[in-house]
Amino acid sequence: MLKIVLDGQEVMTAEGATLLEAARAAGIEIPTICWHPATTANGLCRLCVVEVEGMRLLQPACIVRVAEGMKVQTRSERVIRARRTILEMLASSVDLSDSPEIRALMQEYHASAERFPGAKRRDVPLKDDNPMYVRDYAKCVLCWRCVQVCAEDAQYTYAINFSGRGYETEIGTFFDAPMPATTCVFCGQCVGVCPTGALKPKREFLLEQGLKPEEIVTRSSGRKQRRENR
């Protein structure tokens, strides 16, 4: 165990823990978007940034490990400005209607969804190309989790990667092939880790469109038709 100071409060914490783990163990909530217990932390949403004494820039709590005597501010003015601005930029880029957690964070940080008038949004048409799930990248926050679980973090299927770069980045398949034409095995792991409803089970999507359960018919049960043994 070692001792760190979180928001002025001395905390004993396990060696090797990240600041995020140490804070959560101490009951201090640090917000995250890209972080997920099942995926490799990439420190890319930067919502978990904190101020560490002696470091010039804000540090991602999901990555930085505790060290003896470390002094950390999880809600300093700089931290709050960064979190609020990131959330405001996100709301100006992406459809967050299916992201209640992120909208709750926006309230908490007094982030305005209208902060950036005239901002170019990542409005892209929904992709409905397979019977299992739909892809609505207008809701995608580029957390990378789906790409990670499709690759080395879980499935080793490598059906998806990135198209474009920078603000124009989008999750994509090989030359935009429809999902059934890729290596996708429809394991559903990407849908399971998507934090914003950009990936959604087809059935859930159809129900939201107003279809009744009995109207949603699957073409095949997938079971082998056996001849009755007479």
Place this chain on the structure above:
Amino acid sequence: MSEINLPALRNAISPYLPLGRSGLLPALHAAQAVCGWIPPEAAAEVARLLNVPLAEVHGVIEFYSLFYNEPVGRRITRVCTDVACALKGGDALLNGLCAQHGIRPGQTTLDGAVTIESAPCLGMCDLAPAVLTVDDGRWTVGDGKLRPRSPIYGLNRLLTARCGRGRQTTLAEYGGYEALRKALRMTPEQVVAEIKASGLVGRGGAAFPTGVKWEGAAKAEGSPKYVVCNTDESEPGTFKDRVLLMDDPHSVLEGMLIAGYAIGAARGYFYVRGEYAYMLPVLQAVFDSARKAGLLGENILNSGFSFEVEIRLGAGAYICGEETALFESIEGKRGFPRIKPPFPTTHGLFGKPTVINNVETMCNVPLILKMGAQAYRQIGTEKSTGPKLFCVSGDVARPGVYEVPFGVTLRELLAMAGGTDGGTEKETEKQIQAILFGGAAGTFATAEHLDVRLTFEDLRAAGLSLGSGVVMVFDHSRDLRKVLTKLGHFFAHESCGKCYPCQMGTQRQLEILERLAEGKSLPGDRERLQDVGWTMTDASLCGLGQTAASAVLSAMKLGLV
């Protein structure tokens, strides 16, 4: 579906098969050379032969600007429309060329002969406006020349002693690698100690002490170790590395060999930005002549030290100048920067201890060994030792590379450059509206800074950054709001998209700057610009995002906009 010549494609890719995933960029370059672009069938063949997932091959093609996933002209002309070239009519040149062919920028003529694009900084600000053409695989600059000119001026000619002849220095002219011979008579620890004693710090922009870096890699556990020469010079306004490599490549190679010996590495990489493809024959000739003379390869100069070098060509991504993104690129991936720590000295290329130095830094190494650290320290100031190359461009009479000792003032440097176009020293002072220091990622200065001495310590005290040595001058005829929009566009185009602050911040910054330039600013835009800028600076994952607002914030602070 397009017809592709599979045997030719396989033949072109075959040299890279032993490299595995790391051969992806070279293989894609080869595929593009065969097909003119990268059709899905060619990409799939590359994926199959290198055993890389299709989606990841797609991701790599999509990341790099110089890879095309749709047909383009047999001739591609790229016109630089970035800051320095824009001052010299880059946009008009681009539009004029497009009009001649009846197309718009980014389009291809109907007969498939010509594509014309606007390009981010091509590293030829001294020759603005810059044009780079590739015609069926043959690279030319300007109106069809095989290499750019190299205007060189200044007070010193130590680093540039053999530059400016209009051709590369031959091995016979360069000499017998005396510095390497001297190093090989020393222990590796002594070489590291000598570099540390020289006070040399990196010339790529971050100014990290080179000797400390070498020591870290030398002492790091793990093998093999690597040396990488960062030849991804793409900071708008920077062109010194181009001059050094085109004119005096042996000096860069010698520095790299010495680094290899000092840290115990047997392999080095030159990562050359894709837009410097015309350098490849120069580098290859240098390697060949060095190898023939026993200066490269097995058992160099019978010392028992062996070293091999490999060239890797980038494919249009400024971010790959960031050291960890550069490693990713060599490894055949999208150029996403990694989180630091761990640092390259312990976990660099292929996860192994790596020294990565800028071209100019490498060139200082033989100089230090030849002169001795103590004599080298006599150049410059106590804290900023040695000679320094400045890339002077914009509204000056003589743009070019200027070699000076650290410590000359900005006023002296601009006087050497002939002042603002045709102006006397007094007139120059009046004509200067602003000076961009350190590149797009740098800071603005004004005429009030003319007496600042050009050293790391003086510039820092003045709130300026030396960066990669950019000094870009804007006279009062220039609209700085347009300049800022160019900078904003550059970062939005070059952000890798990994971390949120930079991915979205560069776009939001550009939108606000565009409004500003058009005189359509909204109430609250200054605060928005500051919030976005501070957030990028404070919370971005890598140096690109951390400096993407630097020039904008400095211009606001100085009241320039």
